[in-house]
Amino acid sequence: MSGFSTLLLKETLRFWKVGFQTIGAPVLTSLLYLLIFSHALKNRISVYPDSEIDYLTFLVPGLAMMSLLQNAFANTSSSLAQSKMMGNIVFILLTPISHHALFAAYITAACVRGLFVAAGVVVAAMFFVNVPIHNIFLVLFFGTCGGVMLAALGLIAGIWAEKFDHIAAFQNFVILPMTFLSGVFYSVQSLPPMWQTVSHVNPFFYLIDGFRAGFFGRPDVPLELSIFVVSMVTVFLSLGCFSLIRSGYKLRG
């Protein structure tokens, strides 16, 4: 096994061994959102007035993407921060694993967890609603980009954090508001013009819009724009994260 495949396996097993907490719980949380929001709002909100897609169905891709983003972030940030704080990061830093391999292994494992959770949400939701898949490639592209983007952000947070409080702050004051304000629970078309403009500054909006377009084929903004923004942000965060790893910032004294 190479250093990359070993680290990937180890990082995957790390979340798999506590699968109830890392996969089961987020799927269940999303289903609860689905249940509560659908009962409270399904007769009040018409998302696509000219189609048969109801609010319950509309919610599913957004919830799947939200879970994907949160879990990809949680995987890298908690793994790295925990390793740093417990000191067992030395077992990786003492080895000849290259910066590229370290970066790629952490990101891939986080993407795997994020995609598992998202798939779990969609599959579980299919027991209650019929979720169409318009274009699987769009679903995979935006799902993977979302996973890489948040995994890189999680690694940056994990490198920067000196205590778990820092990770919690990142999660609660950055990731959560950006996710909730990105159109998970609504179509931004239904917002007043000012809030529509604000939403368009949020890269998570393009992730969710593109991902949802993969299911329903009805994006709020041109798909090319979403692909461009998401690709740029993913590349930017990945490069930033890789540079931090290579520099040894807060990893090597």
Place this chain on the structure above:
Amino acid sequence: MPALEINRVSKSYGALKAVRNVSFSVPRGEFFGLLGPNGAGKTTLINSLAGLCRIDQGFIKVMGHDVKKNYQSARRALGVVPQELVFDPFFTVRETLTFQSGYFGIKSNDSWIDEILDGLDLSEKSNANMRSLSGGMKRRVLVAQALVHRPPVIILDEPTAGVDVDLRKNLWAFIQKLNDAGHTIVLTTHYLEEAESLCSRIGMLKNGELVCIESTDRLLQRDKECLVRVRVKTSPVKSMPALEEMLSETVCVDLGEYLIKVPNASEIEGILRRTRELGFEIDAVETETEDLEDVFLSIMKAAPERSE
């Protein structure tokens, strides 16, 4: 080519100069001891060797590989047992060692892992989760992790801290076996009797500076003064000042018991003769030569203090 080459290495943390212009090398196959009081810079130097921290100036080579420019080859040649008792709570002992092998690109390493587990008396715990192990067991796993890739150079940073006597003996027998097989060993410890019995050469650090580097034999002969503990049966009060005058270095440790420092062992007989001539009947005589601890303390005392 030496196993380790450390050349004019300095490392600071802000205003604190942790390592100051340290240079030395360790030949292949040597059992080298790195000693110093807390905060002397031992762990910083080891972290610099292992690539866990980046030096400000100088260079370090492990088996000829620069730890910065050629870090992958340098790390392949190095096995480090860290000072802190760290472990990954998600995995068993065997999983931990298998992952560690994989990080070094080793595919099937089961037979060597079994050998290490056996040598460190861990075979029965191979499938136990790391969390369930005692402190001593965790320490042994740390040693095992450092050995999975059969590194030619092994660094042990206080490996026996908090370890019971049996395990310590077991561990040293295993490390000695590795040294006999040609592995270079670098040891830091606060147990100076361990360093004295195991290391063929010793370097001492104080305030980040290398203040001494000598073979252990030479260090032990460096201050060859001998201490003689004399207990006298009778202690006639009148003769007491005469005895103390005769032996200017005499320390009275108890009533009738004297600790006498002599420049060398050949002078002991003369002292005993004069003591008898003064009317004392000698009850017991014990001689004590200085050990590494005494030498260490005298070197540390003599080395200059650094304020910044």
